[in-house]
Amino acid sequence: MNKKIKYSLIVLGFLSFLIFFIPNKPVYALVTNGQLYNIENKGSGKYLNVNNGTDSNGANVIQWSPDGSIEQIFRPVYYSSKGAYRIYAMCSDKGANRVLDVLRTGGSASGSIASGNNVDIWSTGDDDCQYFTFVSENLANTEYSIRLKSNPNLVLTAYGSGNGSGAGNTSTSMGNVYISTYTGSSNQIWRLKRLDITPAYPYRMTKGIGNQKYYVHSSASNFLTHITNGINSWSPTIQFSRANDNSSTAIDFYAVPNDAYAGEDWLGATNQAVPSYYVEPELRGWSYADVKINSDRFLIGTNNNTQRQVVIAHEIGHGFGLMHHNVSGTIMCANVFNVTVSTPQNEDREGLTSKY
Ligand SMILES: [Zn+2]
Structure with missing residues (x-):
C-alpha cells in the first residue's frame, strides 16, 4: 500500500515560539515556510x-x-x-x-x-x-x-x-x-x-472555497456542536452546508482514539487527500480533506467550548491549505492554548483568499 501520510496537528503541551511583528512598518523578517x-x-x-x-x-x-x-x-x-x-x-x-x-x-x-x-x-x-x-x-x-x-x-x-x-x-x-x-x-x-497573511502551502483544494459541503461521520456525532461552531466561524470566507454522505464534500469529520495517529498529545489532525490516498500539499493539489478529532482528549484536553471551536476552525484551515503561524493572534497557531482568538482573523482569511 503506497499511502503517503502527512497530517497537521494541533497539539497539547507544545511550547510555541512566538514572534510579534509590528504591522505597516518596514520590519525585515525571518524566513518562514509558506509565508508571503x-x-x-x-x-x-x-x-x-x-x-x-x-x-x-x-x-x-x-x-x-x-x-x-x-x-x-x-x-x-x-x-x-x-x-x-x-x-x-x-x-x-x-x-x-x-x-x-x-x-x-x-x-x-x-x-x-x-x-x-x-x-x-x-x-x-x-x-x-x-x-x-x-x-x-x-x-x-x-x-x-x-x-x-x-x-x-x-x-x-x-x-x-x-x-x-x-x-x-x-x-x-x-x-x-x-x-x-x-x-x-x-x-x-x-x-x-x-506580508501579514497566514502562511500556506503552494497548492490548493481543487474544489476551491466558496460554497462547500462537509460531512460528519457517526464517530464524530458527539462533537457536532463544536464542529458546527467551527464551520460557522469561517463564514463568509467559506460558506458551508452539511451533506448526508461524503461523496462531494470538501471536509469530512471523524473521531478516532488518541493513539491512532500520533500518540496522545493532539486534539485534531488533518489529511489532505484525493480519492484513495493522502497527498502532500507541498507537492500537488487535493480534492478533499479528512479532519480527525481525538475522541479521548477533545472534551477533557481543551478548557472550554471556545477552544474546541478553535480546534475545528484550525483544522479546516489546514484542510484548505493553511500552514501553522507563529503569531498567537491568528487561528493557525500550532498550540490551541496560544491561540488568543476564537474565530479566523483577517490574516487567516487572506491566507486563503490569496490562494483561491
Ligand atoms: Zn495544526
Missing part, C-alpha cells in the same frame, strides 16, 4: 519582480521599484527532503505553479549552471536550478544571501540600481537578476518583508 514576502535587494532597495508578471516559462526575473503588485510577491516553501526552498512566484497561478529558476548555459537541459547565468521563472522539475537556501548574513538574521542548493557559492544577484526589463537578461543588463559567485557585495544581499 517582498524580497528587497540591499544594494538598490528595489524588489525582486517577475517582469510584467508574465506567467510563462522563461519570464525574466528582475528588480523593480516597490509598487504593491503581485509581480513582487513570493512564497518560499521548504522541502525537508531537499533541505531547501522552492520560491513560488505569486503571479503564476497565485503561487501554485512556476518557481524561481536558474537558466542553464545555452538554455538546454544539459547546460551547466554557472556564475552569470540568468534567473527566470519556470515550471517545477529541474531541481538543481530551483532549490535555494536562505543564509543569514548578519547577526539580526534580517539579511540573507539566497543560494543555489546545488552550488551554494552561487547566489541571487541584482545588477545596478535601476529597474530591469524583460529583454535585459545578462549579468550586465541594468536591473537584471542573475546568479554569481558570492563575494558579500550588497547587491547579493536580500531582505524579506513579510
Whole structure:
C-alpha cells in the first residue's frame, strides 16, 4: 500500500515560539515556510519582480521599484527532503505553479549552471536550478544571501540600481537578476518583508472555497456542536452546508482514539487527500480533506467550548491549505492554548483568499 501520510496537528503541551511583528512598518523578517514576502535587494532597495508578471516559462526575473503588485510577491516553501526552498512566484497561478529558476548555459537541459547565468521563472522539475537556501548574513538574521542548493557559492544577484526589463537578461543588463559567485557585495544581499497573511502551502483544494459541503461521520456525532461552531466561524470566507454522505464534500469529520495517529498529545489532525490516498500539499493539489478529532482528549484536553471551536476552525484551515503561524493572534497557531482568538482573523482569511 503506497499511502503517503502527512497530517497537521494541533497539539497539547507544545511550547510555541512566538514572534510579534509590528504591522505597516518596514520590519525585515525571518524566513518562514509558506509565508508571503517582498524580497528587497540591499544594494538598490528595489524588489525582486517577475517582469510584467508574465506567467510563462522563461519570464525574466528582475528588480523593480516597490509598487504593491503581485509581480513582487513570493512564497518560499521548504522541502525537508531537499533541505531547501522552492520560491513560488505569486503571479503564476497565485503561487501554485512556476518557481524561481536558474537558466542553464545555452538554455538546454544539459547546460551547466554557472556564475552569470540568468534567473527566470519556470515550471517545477529541474531541481538543481530551483532549490535555494536562505543564509543569514548578519547577526539580526534580517539579511540573507539566497543560494543555489546545488552550488551554494552561487547566489541571487541584482545588477545596478535601476529597474530591469524583460529583454535585459545578462549579468550586465541594468536591473537584471542573475546568479554569481558570492563575494558579500550588497547587491547579493536580500531582505524579506513579510506580508501579514497566514502562511500556506503552494497548492490548493481543487474544489476551491466558496460554497462547500462537509460531512460528519457517526464517530464524530458527539462533537457536532463544536464542529458546527467551527464551520460557522469561517463564514463568509467559506460558506458551508452539511451533506448526508461524503461523496462531494470538501471536509469530512471523524473521531478516532488518541493513539491512532500520533500518540496522545493532539486534539485534531488533518489529511489532505484525493480519492484513495493522502497527498502532500507541498507537492500537488487535493480534492478533499479528512479532519480527525481525538475522541479521548477533545472534551477533557481543551478548557472550554471556545477552544474546541478553535480546534475545528484550525483544522479546516489546514484542510484548505493553511500552514501553522507563529503569531498567537491568528487561528493557525500550532498550540490551541496560544491561540488568543476564537474565530479566523483577517490574516487567516487572506491566507486563503490569496490562494483561491
Ligand atoms: Zn495544526
